[in-house]
Amino acid sequence: MRQHTITALWEEVPDDADDLVVVRGGFRIYRCLCGIRLADRAAAELHASETGRCTTCLGGTVEDIVPGFSQPCTACAGTGRRGVQLTWQLAHLEAQTVITDELVRGLIAPFTGPFRLSQVADLVRDTLGLPPGRLPVGPRVRDVLRGLEAAGELVLVSAPNELLRGTTVVLYRDPHWEHVTR
Numbered sequence: 480m481r482q483h484t485i486t487a488l489w490e491e492v493p494d495d496a497d498d499l500v501v502v503r504g505g506f507r508i509y510r511c512l513c514g515i516r517l518a519d520r521a522a523a524e525l526h527a528s529e530t531g532r533c534t535t536c537l538g539g540t541v542e543d544i545v546p547g548f549s550q551p552c553t554a555c556a557g558t559g560r561r562g563v564q565l566t567w568q569l570a571h572l573e574a575q576t577v578i579t580d581e582l583v584r585g586l587i588a589p590f591t592g593p594f595r596l597s598q599v600a601d602l603v604r605d606t607l608g609l610p611p612g613r614l615p616v617g618p619r620v621r622d623v624l625r626g627l628e629a630a631g632e633l634v635l636v637s638a639p640n641e642l643l644r645g646t647t648v649v650l651y652r653d654p655h656w657e658h659v660t661r
């Protein structure tokens with residue numbers, strides 16, 4: 480049986496490179512151990528999917544965000560497997576229908592000062608009786624809170640934990656928000 484292990488090697492990333500292109504798979508050379516030609520990210524993702532690998536980390540279990548910074552793949556829960564990725568995608572969809580803006584808004588209403596993402600995620604788990612690992616609660620709650628932030632209801636009050644590419648690609652481990660007082 481042929482061995483399919485896809486690796487992505489960083490090319491030189493210019494300082495003025497488009498950050499979105501960098502984090503979404505650009506400036507890399509993709510190769511698979513089986514020798515197939517992979518012209519770009521799309522070809523690499525297709526080959527990963529055909530060979531049962533996660534299309535986000537291409538089976539490598541880690542996501543390379545920028546040169547020098549990787550993190551465990553969140554799409555497949557760090558397994559590298561397409562099957563787990565698909566199951567997890569369904570769980571994301573389920574989380575979207577269960578964890579609504581209204582639910583989160585109600586849970587954070589009593590907070591008078593800054594509150595953390597992890598605090599709200601715990602509240603959601605308690606309220607819905609969800610065991611850890613059942614649904615991607617943290618990522619969904621983060622999306623909801625960011626939506627409320629974009630709508631002007633909340634303001635992000637914590638500084639990023641890491642600046643990965645200047646101040647445009649940054650990492651927040653457990654961001655804090657607070658209500659906008661009118």
Ligand SMILES: [Zn+2]
Pocket residue numbers: 482483484511512513514515526530
């Ligand atoms: Zn291959």
Ligand SMILES: [Zn+2]
Pocket residue numbers: 533534535536537538540541552553554555556557558559560564
């Ligand atoms: Zn993955």
